[in-house]
Amino acid sequence: MQTPKIIPLTPSHAVPETMPGLPASWPKNAPSYFHVLSKPSGATCNLDCTYCFFLSKEKLYPNSRFRMSDETLETYIRQLLESQRAPEVTIAWQGGEPTLMGLDFFNRAVELVHTYARPGINIQHTMQTNGWMVHKPCTIPTV
Numbered sequence: 001m002q003t004p005k006i007i008p009l010t011p012s013h014a015v016p017e018t019m020p021g022l023p024a025s026w027p028k029n030a031p032s033y034f035h036v037l038s039k040p041s042g043a044t045c046n047l048d049c050t051y052c053f054f055l056s057k058e059k060l061y062p063n064s065r066f067r068m069s070d071e072t073l074e075t076y077i078r079q080l081l082e083s084q085r086a087p088e089v090t091i092a093w094q095g096g097e098p099t100l101m102g103l104d105f106f107n108r109a110v111e112l113v114h115t116y117a118r119p120g121i122n123i124q125h126t127m128q129t130n131g132w133m134v135h136k137p138c139t140i141p142t143v
């Protein structure tokens with residue numbers, strides 16, 4: 001297996017002063033890259049498959065709206081991009097059903113990736129969906 005090239009960490013010029021930046025030092029054993037699946041609509045779905053192991057997790061958060069806020073989205077995208085040192089980062093969405101967030105949410109996510117991605121980094125956007133709401137051409141811009 002080929003070892004990916006490691007990109008040194010550099011503080012992002014795009015990080016607003018009110019947000020915490022990168023740590024001054026990085027733990028020696030910190031991974032240089034990793035994969036995260038984000039569930040912006042939590043354990044909600046527009047289907048109810050009999051074999052689904054995940055929908056019942058909704059009961060763990062009785063007062064949740066199960067919709068990722070814009071503030072959390074920005075923090076998530078920024079921290080995910082800052083903490084990866086590989087030349088390629090995957091932004092991966094899953095559910096429940098992530099398309100319940102609506103197209104504006106994903107357009108905003110791409111916009112935030114444009115804001116926080118280091119120059120030269122390759123971004124992959126992926127989504128695991130049941131496809132039920134994918135019925136017309138998608139207009140999500142590419143990075």
Ligand code: SF4
Binds near residue numbers: 046
């Ligand atoms: S589509 Fe997926 S998340 Fe939705 S009920 Fe079926 S298995 Fe669960």
